[in-house]
Each structure stands twice: as structure tokens, then as C-alpha cells.
Amino acid sequence: MNGILIVAPNWIGDAVMTQPLLASLKQQFPEANIDVLASTWVAPIYRACPEVSEVIEAKFEHKQLQWGLRKQLAKELSAKKYQVCFVLPNSFKSALIPWLANIPLRIGYRGELRFGLINLSLDNPSKINRPPMVEHYLALSKLLNSELATTADNPSPKLCISATAKLSVLNKFNDVNFDPTNTYVMCPGAEYGPTKRWPISHFAELANKLVTLNPDAQIILLGGKADHELAEEICAKAHKDSKIHNWCGNTTLDEAIALIGMCKAVISNDSGLMHIAAALQTPQVAIFGSSDPAHTPPLSNKAKVLWLNLPCSPCHKKVCPLGHLNCLNDILPDQVFTTLKTLQS
Incomplete structure (x- = not known):
């Protein structure tokens, strides 16, 4: 696998909780470039993640579709030929870009009206019995069925200071x-x-x-x-x-x-x-x-x-x-x- 794209969450704390997923993917596919598409306010988190090859910043706005921006980003990302995209937010609009970019495997949790946009998915856990956020994101890596998938207990996020x-x-x-x-x-x-x-x-x-x-x-x-x-x-x-x-x-x-x-x-x-x-x-x-x-x-x-x-x-x-x-x-x-x-x- 040559290219993996991550569509990042929109909150700083959630973004930090995704780092063990990045580490797991890097362990499974050490030669792959892991790029992250992130809003400008969480992009610095991924610049502090050593597993990330490129951080692609986008000026996303809360509760806005921004159809033109998403089409333009999809066009640019299509040229990079990613094999897999992990869509970490649950929203419909977050799943649009990888679908428009024709990324073959689009992985995420089932969310609002995303049938077809996400083609490899897990059920969202109930709000009553939610797992820790790190485990929530890390579980998605297992959908690739890699023999090298991380199985360590209680993984903790790790950031680096540039x-x-x-x-x-x-x-x-x-x-x-x-x-x-x-x-x-x-x-x-x-x-x-x-x-x-x-x-x-x-x-x-x-x-x-x-x-x-x-x-x-x-x-x-x-x-x-x-x-x-x-x-x-x-x-x-x-x-x-x-x-x-x-x-x-x-x-x-x-x-x-x-x-x-x-x-x-x-x-x-x-x-x-x-x-x-x-x-x-x-x-x-x-x-x-x-x-x-x-x-x-x-x-x-x-x-x-x-x-x-x-x-x-x-x-x-x-x-x-x-x-x-x-x-x-x-x-x-x-x-x-x-x-x-x-x-x-």
C-alpha cells in the first residue's frame, strides 16, 4: 500500500486521540505515506505526529457544506492516488471528499446518510456504553485485515515537539x-x-x-x-x-x-x-x-x-x-x- 489519507476530526482532543491509529497504520504499512486532511485549527496536532508525511490544511467551517471547496480538494487529492481513506468524523460532508476523489477503500463509522460514501464501516457504539476514544478510532484499523494490526492494550497518544x-x-x-x-x-x-x-x-x-x-x-x-x-x-x-x-x-x-x-x-x-x-x-x-x-x-x-x-x-x-x-x-x-x-x- 502506497498512500493512506486520514480525514481528521474537528476537535483538538479528538485529533490527539487518533495518533495511536496513525501509529498502528505505520506499523502495518511502513512504506506507505500517511497524509492527513485537517481543518486549520487541528492541523498542528498532525504536524506533531511523526507518522504523518503531509498535513493538508483546509479552511473548513462548522456546519457549512462548502461544496466548491470540497470539490476542489477532491480533485487535488484524486491526483495522489490514495488506496485507502479513513474518515474519522461521523458527518455526511466529511465523507464527500474521499468519495469524490474516487479513493477505492473509504473506512469509517456509520453516520448520517453515508451509505455508499463509506464502503467499509463499523457500527457506532451507543452513547451509554462508549469505549475510550483511542480504542474507538483504533478499531477502524482492523478493517484492513492486516496480520500486523496493533493489539496492544491501553495505547496512549504520543506527540513530538518540533x-x-x-x-x-x-x-x-x-x-x-x-x-x-x-x-x-x-x-x-x-x-x-x-x-x-x-x-x-x-x-x-x-x-x-x-x-x-x-x-x-x-x-x-x-x-x-x-x-x-x-x-x-x-x-x-x-x-x-x-x-x-x-x-x-x-x-x-x-x-x-x-x-x-x-x-x-x-x-x-x-x-x-x-x-x-x-x-x-x-x-x-x-x-x-x-x-x-x-x-x-x-x-x-x-x-x-x-x-x-x-x-x-x-x-x-x-x-x-x-x-x-x-x-x-x-x-x-x-x-x-x-x-x-x-x-x-
Whole structure:
């Protein structure tokens, strides 16, 4: 087999969870080029995957068909003569491009109106009894019936930091005397909604505790543009001597990957950045509220999950249906601080 195309998921965390599938395919077909078609916001994940030959970026927009763009991409991909395409999102539109490109084997889960577009498929698991995401994606590799298919238990995603991204971080933030060995990264955002976000007052108190323990420590708040205002509130609540910097929206994802891989430790909500930290084996405390750590845990022996497992959780709601958000409010800064110290001992 000479060419394999991957149509990537649209969320950062999901994209990280696909890396073991890439590793399995590379093991089965070491001579094959594995290319990834990805939206611009998840493309950096695949630039951090050593198995990938080429990342093909596309300016896909949420909930938009973009028929002209998809036809153009299909025309360009047709010339590459891929033998197999793994369509990882479940949507109809994600299956259009490989079908239009006449890729012979189009593999994926059965999704919305995809009969014929996908010609080698698995049933989607029920939402009640879902396997871990890594296993969900990895199962698709077995449809090729290769004798070399990966059978390892509990595979974990692994990402690499590019030298270019690392240099960019060091150059870009030289003006704040960036010292990776004394830098804690906090990720206060979560795309899903408030029920995944640890309170800003808790983040601020934790920052104060970290600087009290280590006066040379720096705190960097990391996330997207949508998290910038949230991070500003954390900075306002923290002590002025906490050496806290709001970099939300001021880094590319390539730079964020490098920064997470270089820092001392990460404190995050259940988010894409949490999965990046796990894939880079950076020590981290992952804070869960409404979501289920059994389904989307940080897959790293250097990660500790804090989850209260209340009777009302996981509810998977964007806003707390009971109005109290105890699943996050009751995870106190002292508990996170103590857990973080155990990771560094």
C-alpha cells in the first residue's frame, strides 16, 4: 500500500486521540505515506505526529457544506492516488471528499446518510456504553485485515515537539525571561461550556500558592482567543507578585504544543490542551466536572485526575442543570496544590 489519507476530526482532543491509529497504520504499512486532511485549527496536532508525511490544511467551517471547496480538494487529492481513506468524523460532508476523489477503500463509522460514501464501516457504539476514544478510532484499523494490526492494550497518544515550534516559543517570549523549568501552564478554558471550567477564583488562588512555594515560578495562562477574557479575570484576582501572564489567544497551536511540552507542569480542565499535555508526558493535574474521565481521561502516567464523582455527574450538560456546579466548585485549590506536589516529588 502506497498512500493512506486520514480525514481528521474537528476537535483538538479528538485529533490527539487518533495518533495511536496513525501509529498502528505505520506499523502495518511502513512504506506507505500517511497524509492527513485537517481543518486549520487541528492541523498542528498532525504536524506533531511523526507518522504523518503531509498535513493538508483546509479552511473548513462548522456546519457549512462548502461544496466548491470540497470539490476542489477532491480533485487535488484524486491526483495522489490514495488506496485507502479513513474518515474519522461521523458527518455526511466529511465523507464527500474521499468519495469524490474516487479513493477505492473509504473506512469509517456509520453516520448520517453515508451509505455508499463509506464502503467499509463499523457500527457506532451507543452513547451509554462508549469505549475510550483511542480504542474507538483504533478499531477502524482492523478493517484492513492486516496480520500486523496493533493489539496492544491501553495505547496512549504520543506527540513530538518540533524544533521550529520550540524556537518560536523561546524567541517570542524572551521578553518575560521565560524559564521552562519554573513555568506552570494553566488552561482555564473548555470549548464545551461552563460545566467543564474550574472557577476562575480557584485558578487565581492556586497561582498564589504556587508562587508562595516557589518565588521564581511563573504562571502562564494558555488557551484560545475565546479564553482571553476569562484569563484576564484570573490575572485580576491573583496577587500582583504572582508573575502570571495571560497568553490566551497570543500563541499558535504549534507554539502551545511546544510550550506545554517544555513547562514544569500543567493544570487544566477536560479540554484539548489536557490531551496534548498527556501526549507529551508533561506532569499535569486534570480537573473534571460534568464529563466522564472513564471515557476521555488524560492517557499518561504523569497525569492525575481530580473528579468528585457526585451522584449528579457525569451529566454531560453545558450548563449545570441543578444550578450549583458543585462538581467543580468543591474541588478546592488546596487539593489541586497537594496533588501537583505529588507529581513533582
